[in-house]
Amino acid sequence: xxxxxxxxxxxxxxPIDAPPIAQGVVTIEQGRIAGVGRRAIGDAAITDLGDxxxxxxxxxxxxxxxxxxxxxxxxxxxxxxxxxxxxxxRYRHEREAADPLAAQRAIALGLRESIAAGTTTLxxxxxxxxxxxxxxxHPIDVTSFWEVIALDPARFNHSIxxxxxxxxxxxxxxxGVSPHAPxxxxxxxxxxxxxxxxxxxxxxxxxxxxxxxxxxxxxxQSGPLFDxxxxxxxWRHGAIAPRTxxxxxxxxxxxxQRSLVVHGNYLSAAExxxxxxxxxxxxxxxxxxxxxxxxxxxxxxxxxxxxxxxVALGTDSRASTPxxxxxxxxxxxxxKFPDLDPAQIxxxxxxxxxxALGLDQETGSLMAGKRADLVAIPLVDGSTKEPAAELLxxxxxxxxxxxxxxxxxxxxGSGADTD
Numbered sequence: 001x002x003x004x005x006x007x008x009x010x011x012x013x014x015p016i017d018a019p020p021i022a023q024g025v026v027t028i029e030q031g032r033i034a035g036v037g038r039r040a041i042g043d044a045a046i047t048d049l050g051d052x053x054x055x056x057x058x059x060x061x062x063x064x065x066x067x068x069x070x071x072x073x074x075x076x077x078x079x080x081x082x083x084x085x086x087x088x089x090r091y092r093h094e095r096e097a098a099d100p101l102a103a104q105r106a107i108a109l110g111l112r113e114s115i116a117a118g119t120t121t122l123x124x125x126x127x128x129x130x131x132x133x134x135x136x137x138h139p140i141d142v143t144s145f146w147e148v149i150a151l152d153p154a155r156f157n158h159s160i161x162x163x164x165x166x167x168x169x170x171x172x173x174x175x176g177v178s179p180h181a182p183x184x185x186x187x188x189x190x191x192x193x194x195x196x197x198x199x200x201x202x203x204x205x206x207x208x209x210x211x212x213x214x215x216x217x218x219x220x221q222s223g224p225l226f227d228x229x230x231x232x233x234x235w236r237h238g239a240i241a242p243r244t245x246x247x248x249x250x251x252x253x254x255x256x257q258r259s260l261v262v263h264g265n266y267l268s269a270a271e272x273x274x275x276x277x278x279x280x281x282x283x284x285x286x287x288x289x290x291x292x293x294x295x296x297x298x299x300x301x302x303x304x305x306x307x308x309x310x311v312a313l314g315t316d317s318r319a320s321t322p323x324x325x326x327x328x329x330x331x332x333x334x335x336k337f338p339d340l341d342p343a344q345i346x347x348x349x350x351x352x353x354x355x356a357l358g359l360d361q362e363t364g365s366l367m368a369g370k371r372a373d374l375v376a377i378p379l380v381d382g383s384t385k386e387p388a389a390e391l392l393x394x395x396x397x398x399x400x401x402x403x404x405x406x407x408x409x410x411x412x413g414s415g416a417d418t419d
Contacts, residue, residue, distance in 0.1 A: 005029040007040035008047055010054040011379055012387040014343075016351045016365040020387050026054060028372040031405035036366045049376055049400075053387050055346065056365050057120025057140075057373030057403060058326040059353025062205065062262050062285040062314025064125045066103045067091075068110030070318035078295045081211040082224040088319055103127075108134040110324055115140060115408055117325040118375035118398035121364075123260065123285075123314065123357055125178050125205060129169075136173045140403050141373075143357050144170075145178035145205040148193060151186050151236040159189060160196065167200060174202075174357075181207040182249060183217050183225055186239050190249070194256050203258040203358060205285075209246040209271070210263040211294070218244040247271050254278040258358045260285050262314070264304075265296045272300055276307035283310040283356035286348075288332035290316040302337060305344075312353040327377075327398065334392040342388035372405040 006028055013024025015036055027034040027041040035041040067088075074087040095102045111134060114122060121141040126133055136144060146166035150159045167175045179185040179193045190206075197204045209215070216223030218240060229235040250271060253259035261267075261275065264284040275282050284304055291299055304311050313333070315324045330349045334342065354364025363373045378396040379387065400407055 005034070005042070005044045006047065007044040008049055008054060008374070010049045010376065011051045012053045012384075013366065014053055014055040014346065014387060015367065016056055016343075016347055017367060018365075020343075024054065026366055026372075026374065028405045031372055033366060033368050033370050033372050035368050051379045052376045052399065053379055053391055054366070054374055054376055056350045056363065057375055057401065058118045058349050059121040059123075059312065059351075059357070059359075059364055060114060060119045060315050060324070060326050060349075061123045061260060061283070061312040061353040061356045062125070062287060062316060063110070063114075063122060063324065064317035064319070065107040065110035065114075065122075065324075066127065067106065067317040067319040068113060068324065069095075069102065069106035072318075073293055073321060074319045077293055079293075080224060081213050081294060082228040084294070084320070085225070086228060091319070104134065110318075111138045111140070113324045115401050115403075116398070117323070117327060118377070118401050119324070119326055120373040120375075120401065120403045121354060121357065121359060123176075123203075123205065123353075126166075136171070138172075139406075139408055141359065141363065141371075142173045143176050143203060143359075144173040145176040145203070147178045147180055148189070149180045149184045150189055151184065151234060151239050153186065153188070153236075156186070156189050156192070160192060163193060163196060167202065175200075176203040176205060178205040181210070181214070182240065182244070182246075183214060183229060184234075186236065187248075191252055194252050194259075198256045201257050203260065204253060204256045205260040205262055206249065206253060207262045208249055208264060209261070209266040211296070212266065215246075215266055218246070245271075247274060250274050250278075250282065254281050256281065258356070259283070260312075260356055263287060263291070265291060265299055267300055267304075269303075272303055272307055272309065275304065276309040279308055279310045283312055283352075285312050285314045285356065286333075287314045287316040287321075288329045288336065289322075290320040292332060292336075293320050299336075301333070302340070305340075310352060310355055311348060312356040313349045331392055342386070342392050345392060346388050372402060374400075374402040376400040 013021040148159045179190045213225035217226045262285045351364035354360040384390045
């Protein structure tokens with residue numbers, strides 16, 4: 001294949017920001033999309049991929065790759081969130097004690113799995129130094145959010161220094177910061193980290209409104225999550241004012257250039273409205289199978305979309321899902337919300353994710369000028385008139401993944417052309 005200029009024909013091309021094209025052709029030049037239509041641009045040689053759908057590379061807006069070595073989710077379906085937090089903490093500590101390099105290998109494993117599932121852009125939460133994190137140099141687009149956990153004021157300066165070091169070391173990844181959650185980061189430190197991200201024009205990821213236990217802790221400093229933190233000496237009395245609501249955090253998050261509200265399972269009507277009013281800066285990241293694993297109430301996805309909020313999808317980690325397939329997340333959305341337009345669901349896993357990460361001018365749809373990130377997925381019925389619906393209904397896996405105009409080999413993990 002001529003890597004400089006070539007074209008791909010497919011039974012269907014789904015640009016995302018334009019209607020599907022039957023017998024569509026995507027022309028690629030110098031790693032970027034030169035044109036999308038029924039004909040190649042110029043004299044580009046065409047490779048016919050047959051009965052497949054071509055669409056943008058998937059955007060997984062939220063994941064924790066360090067848990068990619070979990071053979072199955074921790075705990076059992078319906079496990080209380082506070083209990084699950086304890087399982088995650090124990091798993092991390094025991095693995096680190098047994099093998100300090102285990103997390104590094106898990107990240108590499110998760111990257112390979114993600115590519116095989118068609119993901120070309122990731123929002124990754126990291127706790128690893130850049131030199132130890134394979135996600136930093138892998139040939140896909142990684143926004144790496146440095147995770148901060150600190151309720152103790154004595155750790156504030158160290159946490160700020162670590163976040164700054166993550167930015168200063170940035171090479172091969174886009175840096176961001178993730179103050180973990182309201183119950184693990186002091187509000188003062190949370191505000192300082194958001195300000196730091198705003199000044200650096202970098203994104204923020206923050207777990208918020210994830211569980212009823214979190215809301216109870218914020219409101220009255222009580223409940224199972226409060227008890228778990230207190231029993232382990234992690235809670236700091238007076239850190240959070242009584243009657244605190246997710247809205248108190250949303251107002252601050254809206255001051256950053258881009259903020260990802262991870263989960264948002266229990267946002268109130270007023271908070272949904274606020275997210276919609278600040279859709280240019282705030283995005284809600286829905287993790288469907290994690291949501292289902294904990295047996296949460298129905299996600300406010302439909303209400304968010306109806307109000308005009310930006311919603312994207314994430315896999316979360318293998319600590320709460322069986323794999324890192326964003327297709328499986330989209331299929332879960334289709335099962336839970338059968339009235340949603342299939343094309344809109346696929347947009348949640350592509351263009352909306354790119355928008356959440358501030359990358360929608362670079363990827364997320366098939367448009368001339370954007371990076372040539374594509375996935376090819378088989379179609380069972382080559383005569384279908386509804387390719388988006390068929391894709392969500394089928395169990396066919398992604399067959400090829402392209403990043404910046406090159407088919408990438410998930411097994412080798414080298415970004416080499418596999419043709």
